[in-house]
Amino acid sequence: MADLDLYRIVGAGLAARRKELRLRQSEVADRIGLTRASLANIERGRQKVMLHQIYRLASALEVGSITDLVPSKYSFEQTSGPLAIEGSDVNETQRAQIEQYVRRTGGGRK
Known part of the structure; x- marks a missing residue:
């Protein structure tokens, strides 16, 4: 897996979870201190997500662990x-x- 593939996979998982919760990008972005455009770029794998943002996203997307947001193997x-x-x-x-x-x-x- 190429490094950029990892960001695409993580972003797609974030977007899927957000949609599952029926949250808008702007709602999640506000909760984690990003702009809606930044969250959109993260979800598309165009913008790298920082570790502290993963923790904030886990909380905003109501997952039990940050490991729920990343692929199990790399x-x-x-x-x-x-x-x-x-x-x-x-x-x-x-x-x-x-x-x-x-x-x-x-x-x-x-």
Whole structure:
């Protein structure tokens, strides 16, 4: 799954839940401190949603947990070779430990 696909999936889930509750975008946007246009962009996957906004959305959309708003599995687009760990000053041993952890916990590639 590409990174942008994740935002589209989350956005579609948010929109579905909002519609299930029969709430307008403007009502939810007001509850979480965004403009209606920003919420519309989030629902379409065009705007990234921040972690604190996920918590506010969970409350506004009356879900029990933020995990109800995100896909249960996520895998990186890259399918082989070492994980790309950019912008880090980690040595090879640390890089191997990070890669092993990510793969073991299911955040890695399949």
